[in-house]
Amino acid sequence: xxxxxxxxxxxxxxxxxFGYGGEISARPAERPSLRELGEYNxxxxxxxxxxxxxxxxxxxxxxWFIAERDTRTNEVLLTELPGGHDNGGGAA
Amino acid sequence: xxxxxEQPGERINRQTVVRFTFDGKPVEAFEGDTIGSALYAAxxxxxxxxFKYHRRRGLMCCAxxxxxxxxxxxxxxxxxxxxxxxxxxMQVEHLNAKPxxxxxxMRATDLVGTRFTPPGFxxxxxxxxxxxxPVYEKVLRHAAGLGVLRKEQAEREWRTEYRRRHADVLVIxxxxxxxxxxxxxxTEGEDVVLVDEGPLAIEPIPGVEILTRASALGYFDGMVPxxxxxxxxxxxxxxxxxxxxxxxxxLVFAGNDLPGVMLSGGALRLAQLYAVSPGTRAVVATTNxxxxxxxxxxxAAGVQIVAVADLRETRRAAAQRLSEQGIEVLGxxxxxxxxxxxxxxxxxxxxxGVKGASTExxxxxxxxxxxxxxxxATSLLLQAGARTRxxxxxxxxxxxxxxxxxxxxxxxxxxxxxxxxxxxxxxxxPVAGAGxxxxxxxxxxxxxxxDIKLSIDEGYDSIELSKRYTTVTMGPCQGRMCQLxxxxxxxxxxxxxxxAVGTTTARPPWVSVPMGVLAGRPxxxxxxxxxxxxxxxxGANVKWAGDWRRAYDYGDPEAEALAVxxxxxxxxxxxxxxxxxxxxxxxxxxxxxxxxxxxxxRPGRIRYGVISSDAGRIVDxxxxxxxxxxxxxxxxxxxxxxxxEEWFSWWxxxxxxxVRLTDLTQGIAAVNLAGPKARExxxxxxxxxxxPEGFKxxxxxxxxxxxxxxxxxxxxxxxxxxxxxxxxxxxGEHVWDAIMVxxxxxxxxxxxxxxxxxxxxxxxxxxxxxxxxxxxxxxxAAMPWIVKLDKEQDFxxxxxxxxxxxQEPSTRLVGFTLADGYVPTEGAVVVDxxxxxxxxxxxxxxxxxxxxxxGMAWVPSPLARDxxxxxxxxxxxxxxxxxxxxxxxDPDGEVLRS
Numbered sequence: 004x005x006x007x008x009x010x011x012x013x014x015x016x017x018x019x020x021f022g023y024g025g026e027i028s029a030r031p032a033e034r035p036s037l038r039e040l041g042e043y044n045x046x047x048x049x050x051x052x053x054x055x056x057x058x059x060x061x062x063x064x065x066x067w068f069i070a071e072r073d074t075r076t077n078e079v080l081l082t083e084l085p086g087g088h089d090n091g092g093g094a095a
Numbered sequence: 096x097x098x099x100x101e102q103p104g105e106r107i108n109r110q111t112v113v114r115f116t117f118d119g120k121p122v123e124a125f126e127g128d129t130i131g132s133a134l135y136a137a138x139x140x141x142x143x144x145x146f147k148y149h150r151r152r153g154l155m156c157c158a159x160x161x162x163x164x165x166x167x168x169x170x171x172x173x174x175x176x177x178x179x180x181x182x183x184x185m186q187v188e189h190l191n192a193k194p195x196x197x198x199x200x201m202r203a204t205d206l207v208g209t210r211f212t213p214p215g216f217x218x219x220x221x222x223x224x225x226x227x228x229p230v231y232e233k234v235l236r237h238a239a240g241l242g243v244l245r246k247e248q249a250e251r252e253w254r255t256e257y258r259r260r261h262a263d264v265l266v267i268x269x270x271x272x273x274x275x276x277x278x279x280x281x282t283e284g285e286d287v288v289l290v291d292e293g294p295l296a297i298e299p300i301p302g303v304e305i306l307t308r309a310s311a312l313g314y315f316d317g318m319v320p321x322x323x324x325x326x327x328x329x330x331x332x333x334x335x336x337x338x339x340x341x342x343x344x345x346l347v348f349a350g351n352d353l354p355g356v357m358l359s360g361g362a363l364r365l366a367q368l369y370a371v372s373p374g375t376r377a378v379v380a381t382t383n384x385x386x387x388x389x390x391x392x393x394x395a396a397g398v399q400i401v402a403v404a405d406l407r408e409t410r411r412a413a414a415q416r417l418s419e420q421g422i423e424v425l426g427x428x429x430x431x432x433x434x435x436x437x438x439x440x441x442x443x444x445x446x447x448g449v450k451g452a453s454t455e456x457x458x459x460x461x462x463x464x465x466x467x468x469x470x471x472a473t474s475l476l477l478q479a480g481a482r483t484r485x486x487x488x489x490x491x492x493x494x495x496x497x498x499x500x501x502x503x504x505x506x507x508x509x510x511x512x513x514x515x516x517x518x519x520x521x522x523x524x525p526v527a528g529a530g531x532x533x534x535x536x537x538x539x540x541x542x543x544x545x546d547i548k549l550s551i552d553e554g555y556d557s558i559e560l561s562k563r564y565t566t567v568t569m570g571p572c573q574g575r576m577c578q579l580x581x582x583x584x585x586x587x588x589x590x591x592x593x594x595a596v597g598t599t600t601a602r603p604p605w606v607s608v609p610m611g612v613l614a615g616r617p618x619x620x621x622x623x624x625x626x627x628x629x630x631x632x633x634g635a636n637v638k639w640a641g642d643w644r645r646a647y648d649y650g651d652p653e654a655e656a657l658a659v660x661x662x663x664x665x666x667x668x669x670x671x672x673x674x675x676x677x678x679x680x681x682x683x684x685x686x687x688x689x690x691x692x693x694x695x696x697r698p699g700r701i702r703y704g705v706i707s708s709d710a711g712r713i714v715d716x717x718x719x720x721x722x723x724x725x726x727x728x729x730x731x732x733x734x735x736x737x738x739x740e741e742w743f744s745w746w747x748x749x750x751x752x753x754v755r756l757t758d759l760t761q762g763i764a765a766v767n768l769a770g771p772k773a774r775e776x777x778x779x780x781x782x783x784x785x786x787p788e789g790f791k792x793x794x795x796x797x798x799x800x801x802x803x804x805x806x807x808x809x810x811x812x813x814x815x816x817x818x819x820x821x822x823x824x825x826x827g828e829h830v831w832d833a834i835m836v837x838x839x840x841x842x843x844x845x846x847x848x849x850x851x852x853x854x855x856x857x858x859x860x861x862x863x864x865x866x867x868x869x870x871x872x873x874x875x876a877a878m879p880w881i882v883k884l885d886k887e888q889d890f891x892x893x894x895x896x897x898x899x900x901x902q903e904p905s906t907r908l909v910g911f912t913l914a915d916g917y918v919p920t921e922g923a924v925v926v927d928x929x930x931x932x933x934x935x936x937x938x939x940x941x942x943x944x945x946x947x948x949x950g951m952a953w954v955p956s957p958l959a960r961d962x963x964x965x966x967x968x969x970x971x972x973x974x975x976x977x978x979x980x981x982x983x984x985d986p987d988g989e990v991l992r993s
Binding site: 006024035068077 | 259261315316317318329331708709710740741744745748749751758894895897898
């Protein structure tokens with residue numbers, strides 16, 4: 004795995020500069036059933052295609068941001084700070 | 096010395112002599128020589144012993160492609176002598192031969208042991224009796240491999256670097272096609288990097304960064320690591336141009352590995368670049384015009400050409416020219432065998448496809464020059480996603496499809512820019528002259544044509560399986576010399592055509608590379624607190640604790656612990672994570688992150704908190720003090736500081752609350768002053784009412800200590816009256832010194848991490864990660880009081896904790912005592928009545944103040960009650976421990992609160 008990500012604050016960096024936060028999933032808003040809770044905690048969609056996901060600029064500005072990445076090609080289509088944008092309801 | 100007279104274009108400088116040693120013997124060379132050319136000129140013919148059979152191997156390609164000349168230089172193995180320039184004083188040694196290169200005892204494997212060492216022999220010959228495998232393994236490990244790594248060799252001290260380079264275009268290969276591509280791209284204004292393996296300087300090109308003696312190791316999603324000297328250049332480009340050329344192929348015949356059998360390019364390089372005569376009498380076997388041209392050039396350099404076998408029936412113009420010089424050219428012939436023991440002393444030529452000794456002709460010679468055609472060097476392209484197809488006319492695999500952004504130029508693309516008459520190439524037989532002896536398909540791993548046939552007979556009948564079973568193409572040459580040969584053999588034995596057999600992909604690294612280059616400069620940040628110098632002065636026993644260098648003790652941990660109970664102790668806790676959480680919504684933010692409440696914490700007060708994940712598991716713990724209405728000071732464990740900051744900022748990014756997060760970990764130093772005399776000592780230094788009424792347990796106060804503005808947290812991690820004093824790191828030594836001086840008359844002692852661990856264990860204060868793991872919940876870890884399920888708002892972990900609140904955990908964390916003074920190993924197993932593992936010991940120490948052994952352990956829930964007896968199995972010993980659920984020391988906290 005080796006590709007580039009554009010940190011919304013710092014610009015283009017190697018992927019090894021960043022921490023991966025996983026695909027963005029919605030945290031249940033209401034009390035979930037045990038099964039729903041288990042799915043939220045332990046299951047991932049693991050999409051083969053474009054996925055919205057969390058990234059953390061660990062060796063840089065230490066900001067969390069959102070990327071849209073094609074998991075098949077590692078092509079990163081978009082990165083943006085979460086502020087002001089509906090990011091799908093929650094961290095995973 | 097077999098130096099030729101001056102050759103046009105020779106690369107050596109005859110005015111400057113370079114001296115080095117080979118196996119301890121002095122060798123003289125000229126500046127510009129390679130180790131290989133210098134040794135060859137000095138008469139050396141055997142350069143290495145082969146991997147399995149320990150056969151003699153000599154120079155073959157003289158281009159760093161084949162494995163035959165790998166030596167150790169100054170202790171570092173894996174250096175190819177034929178391309179490594181000579182340096183004054185270098186110490187060159189052979190590999191893989193004992194006691195010496197000329198007499199190698201392991202040669203027995205070739206002479207008598209061949210039938211014991213077929214492909215996969217380590218699964219066959221050495222399997223019975225099974226109990227002897229450990230012995231076999233030792234023998235095999237000793238026999239295997241090329242070269243040894245020594246503990247004290249210079250390479251271990253080698254400092255390497257990596258560099259990241261972003262460019263528009265990366266050109267791999269600095270031959271004429273690569274240089275032209277680089278020039279063209281630079282002319283368009285593109286930022287170009289050109290890398291070339293070879294030792295030759297390339298004339299500077301404006302706009303092009305040129306790296307010579309630089310090897311591209313692989314292709315990873317558009318990033319190409321390039322090794323040059325002590326730097327790994329990680330080059331990432333938008334566009335990649337591969338000008339990797341074509342690799343001259345050997346022929347598979349009996350004795351094709353003997354010293355004196357050379358590729359035509361190798362023999363020419365020796366003669367033309369280094370003015371070293373490759374031999375005196377040569378037999379040439381070729382499938383193409385390049386071999387014929389080599390014959391002519393070698394003759395011009397003074398080598399007598401005894402005979403030439405041209406596989407092609409049609410007489411070529413180049414063959415005609417040789418005939419006119421009186422050289423016999425045998426059309427439709429190939430080489431069947433090279434003869435000789437130490438060195439080639441003869442060759443047998445014969446017509447292709449005709450069996451029988453009557454047609455064979457033997458010649459005396461000391462050099463066999465072969466050319467089996469040229470295979471495009473597509474390995475890196477295949478890694479980049481290119482596809483190849485078999486070209487029957489050229490007898491090799493050629494590029495078919497290229498992925499976007501990837502192009503190929505020059506020989507690798509099959510483009511001949513020499514302008515010469517179009518060559519016709521005959522496809523050589525997969526193997527010739529098998530009756531004469533061993534025919535090697537793979538020189539690196541000593542795989543013969545017969546071995547490949549055997550592997551197919553055993554069912555490894557695809558090229559991918561055969562590769563893994565025989566290890567053909569997996570040696571240092573990475574398939575350069577053997578891939579095509581093995582595919583041809585596979586096709587012949589399975590009756591398939593070559594296209595159907597297909598190719599394997601040579602995995603990175605394409606070039607042998609020292610591990611140190613890949614590791615780069617080790618990133619081992621050693622963090623030291625602002626007070627570290629004082630610990631050193633005090634003779635502290637300093638150890639790693641995560642990234643930190645910490646004082647474990649100052650010589651006597653038990654005495655240090657007792658000093659905290661009897662007088663006062665001072666410990667540096669600067670390593671704690673420290674986060675400032677500020678803003679109108681700070682309280683609510685913490686309420687959402689912790690299972691307990693912080694919005695109702697009064698300014699100036701402190702509360703303990705355990706962070707839980709949404710799965711209800713303990714993530715970290717620490718204290719949270721409220722400074723004022725909008726400001727909280729959060730401490731975390733030393734090892735969890737970074738992770739907690741990430742965790743907080745992640746949820747903040749998601750919730751977008753009006754909160755600001757500042758990580759103060761590095762900028763703030765902290766010490767914990769604890770013990771019955773701590774109050775008095777602090778009172779001497781602080782402009783503060785330190786009375787029990789004025790500064791209560793769990794108060795947070797801001798005051799000056801020794802003139803330095805501090806935040807003082809009255810907490811009790813070690814179980815005595817204690818003050819955790821936080822202040823700007825720049826004042827670290829000043830504050831430490833002031834406290835030590837003020838405490839001197841009270842008997843203050845510094846204490847380290849180890850006594851702190853004894854003290855906290857006496858109080859059953861958990862260490863996250865030591866006493867808990869990723870499965871531990873606050874309920875099972877005996878902290879149900881920390882979870883406030885009646886909180887109105889949602890918090891991280893709420894739903895899971897609601898579930899766990901109703902469930903009896905299988906094990907619980909409890910304290911235990913042991914009567915007989917033995918301290919069990921941390922990690923010792925708690926066993927149930929049936930003797931099955933049912934839990935484990937997480938902490939255990941001898942407590943000097945209690946004069947007994949105490950610990951914490953996960954035990955089956957029914958046993959988690961005071962007085963229950965549990966059995967601990969520790970390295971064969973069975974111990975009886977008694978459960979205790981309340982702190983061992985000061986269980987009611989009277990000392991702490993006093």
